[in-house]
Amino acid sequence: MSRLHPGQIILTVIFALASALVATSSLQAQPVSPVRSTAETYLAAYAALEYETMHGLYAEDAVFLDPTSFDIVQDRIEWQGADAIITGIQGWGLAAIDYQIQRTYEASGQVIFEAVADVTYGEAYNNRVFRYNIVTVLTVQDGQITEHRDYTDFAGATEITEEG
Amino acid sequence: MNSLTRKTLASCLITLVVSAPALSQDSAAEIADAYLDAYARVDAQPMGALLAEDAIFSDRGSFDIQGGPYHYEGRDAIIAAITQFNSRFGLYQIAYDNQMSHEASGQAVYAAEVEARWRMADGQDRVGRGDIVTTIRVRDGQVVEHLDMPDYAGGTMTIENPAAD
Numbered sequence: 001m002s003r004l005h006p007g008q009i010i011l012t013v014i015f016a017l018a019s020a021l022v023a024t025s026s027l028q029a030q031p032v033s034p035v036r037s038t039a040e041t042y043l044a045a046y047a048a049l050e051y052e053t054m055h056g057l058y059a060e061d062a063v064f065l066d067p068t069s070f071d072i073v074q075d076r077i078e079w080q081g082a083d084a085i086i087t088g089i090q091g092w093g094l095a096a097i098d099y100q101i102q103r104t105y106e107a108s109g110q111v112i113f114e115a116v117a118d119v120t121y122g123e124a125y126n127n128r129v130f131r132y133n134i135v136t137v138l139t140v141q142d143g144q145i146t147e148h149r150d151y152t153d154f155a156g157a158t159e160i161t162e163e164g
Numbered sequence: 165m166n167s168l169t170r171k172t173l174a175s176c177l178i179t180l181v182v183s184a185p186a187l188s189q190d191s192a193a194e195i196a197d198a199y200l201d202a203y204a205r206v207d208a209q210p211m212g213a214l215l216a217e218d219a220i221f222s223d224r225g226s227f228d229i230q231g232g233p234y235h236y237e238g239r240d241a242i243i244a245a246i247t248q249f250n251s252r253f254g255l256y257q258i259a260y261d262n263q264m265s266h267e268a269s270g271q272a273v274y275a276a277e278v279e280a281r282w283r284m285a286d287g288q289d290r291v292g293r294g295d296i297v298t299t300i301r302v303r304d305g306q307v308v309e310h311l312d313m314p315d316y317a318g319g320t321m322t323i324e325n326p327a328a329d
Contacts, residue, residue: 107225153266
């Protein structure tokens with residue numbers, strides 16, 4: 001392999017930096033669609049349990065449902081309207097949700113999130129933490145969330161202990 | 165919802181997780197898997213045998229695309245569409261490489277990378293690849309709902325030689 005002289009090294013570094021800058025710029029230039037923006041804002045509020053923000057993003061007839069819950073809890077997860085949704089979620093006694101998104105994309109007004117969610121239940125449940133695989137589908141119309149649909153791997157969930 | 169009911173719901177979710185092994189034996193998952201296997205082979209006969217008469221097939225990702233939406237209500241309508249996709253357009257494979265799949269309450273979900281193949285008149289294949297989430301709902305041993313959510317915008321389409329058998 002022939003050795004580069006200092007001028008070539010400088011040019012190579014400049015070219016590499018310029019290429020990285022162009023690549024970064026093109027990534028930044030990709031516009032975030034209004035649908036995705038609304039969905040991401042909502043999901044961040046949901047994960048942070050910011051109920052006021054969530055309430056403001058729901059359409060009047062918004063639906064929150066998890067079809068994987070229908071046969072396994074007495075009161076299946078299927079609520080309509082912001083008040084009912086917020087009340088229902090508050091009933092879980094959560095302290096935190098950590099959404100680790102594996103894949104996400106947008107299709108026809110929906111944003112799909114495939115994720116691992118570490119859910120911390122509150123003091124009433126000794127702050128136990130459970131890890132769920134989950135698919136969350138958010139439907140957005142006119143800047144509002146009309147449907148929050150979860151598919152949760154309840155049977156495959158594992159409890160996370162401090163020891164890991 | 166009163167506080168007792170809320171606590172009951174949270175307790176049920178936690179109890180469910182703790183007792184998960186007892187819930188893993190559910191034939192709904194096998195029925196959903198068998199249906200998806202037939203769908204992946206674009207094989208209308210076994211699909212028809214597994215579909216409920218009033219089943220719904222809805223490609224929720226197709227509402228805004230040209231040619232869409234792909235939404236069919238009733239077993240006969242679904243089988244007619246699948247048969248047409250195969251005989252008229254040459255669709256013969258929708259292979260799922262599952263990245264995540266699970267089932268609860270008769271509701272199966274598959275998050276996958278999918279490869280769809282259409283055989284063209286010149287013997288070549290048109291091949292579409294992309295992400296997809298498919299959900300299959302089973303009731304009383306039959307498939308009552310098939311929802312697709314493909315990433316049409318993020319997928320690729322190429323012309324290739326047919327897949328090796």
